[in-house]
Amino acid sequence: MKPVVALVGRPNVGKSTLFNRMTRSRDAIVDDMPGVTRDRHFGDARWEDKSFILVDTGGFLSNDADSFASHIRAQVELALEDADYVVLVVDGKSGISYYDRDLVELLRARGKSFFCLVNKIDGEKHEVALNDFYALGVEEPFPLSAEHGYGFSDFMDVLTADM
Numbered sequence: 656m657k658p659v660v661a662l663v664g665r666p667n668v669g670k671s672t673l674f675n676r677m678t679r680s681r682d683a684i685v686d687d688m689p690g691v692t693r694d695r696h697f698g699d700a701r702w703e704d705k706s707f708i709l710v711d712t713g714g715f716l717s718n719d720a721d722s723f724a725s726h727i728r729a730q731v732e733l734a735l736e737d738a739d740y741v742v743l744v745v746d747g748k749s750g751i752s753y754y755d756r757d758l759v760e761l762l763r764a765r766g767k768s769f770f771c772l773v774n775k776i777d778g779e780k781h782e783v784a785l786n787d788f789y790a791l792g793v794e795e796p797f798p799l800s801a802e803h804g805y806g807f808s809d810f811m812d813v814l815t816a817d818m
C-alpha cells in the first residue's frame with residue numbers, strides 16, 4: 656500500500672499548485688478565487704524511488720467567517736482519516752492567519768504530526784518570511800515555492816525520507 660499524503664490549509668495558500676507540481680499534472684483546479692477546489696482530489700506522486708498518493712483538499716465558498724472556518728476544518732477532518740502524512744500549507748506572503756492557528760490546533764487535538772510548509776517563498780530573499788511561522792509552535796517551517804519550484808526538492812527529500 657502506498658502511503659497517503661494530505662495537503663491541508665486554508666484556501667488560496669497554493670495547495671492545488673503544489674498538488675500539480677508534485678503529481679506533474681494540471682489536474683487540480685488552480686484559480687485566483689479562494690476555495691475553488693470543492694472536493695478532495697487524489698493523484699499519484701513519485702519522488703526518486705518513493706511513490707505515494709497525494710490528496711488535495713478544497714475549500715468552500717462562503718462569506719460567513721464562522722462557517723468558512725468550520726468548512727475548512729471539516730475538509731481537514733476528512734483528509735486526516737486517510738492520511739499517513741499531513742502537510743499543512745501556509746502562505747509566506749500573507750503571514751499567519753487565524754485559520755492557520757485553527758488548523759494547527761485541530762491537528763494537535765487529533766495527535767497528528769505534520770510538516771509545516773511555507774509556500775510562496777519564491778526565492779532566497781523571501782526566506783525571512785519563514786521566521787513568522789515559528790509562532791505557530793512548529794519545529795521547522797519549510798520554505799517552498801509551488802509556483803516556481805524553489806525549495807521543492809529539499810522538501811520532497813524530507814517528506815519522503817521515512818517512506
Ligand code: GDP
Binds near residue numbers: 670
Ligand atoms: P489553494 O486554494 O490552496 O489550492 O491555492 P491555489 O493553488 O489555487 O493558488 C492560489 C493562488 O496562489 C493562485 O493565484 C496561485 O497562482 C498562487 N500561488 C500558488 N503558489 C504560489 C507560489 O509559490 N508563489 C506565488 N507567488 N504564488 C503562488
Ligand code: MG
Binds near residue numbers: 671672684713714
Ligand atoms: Mg485548491
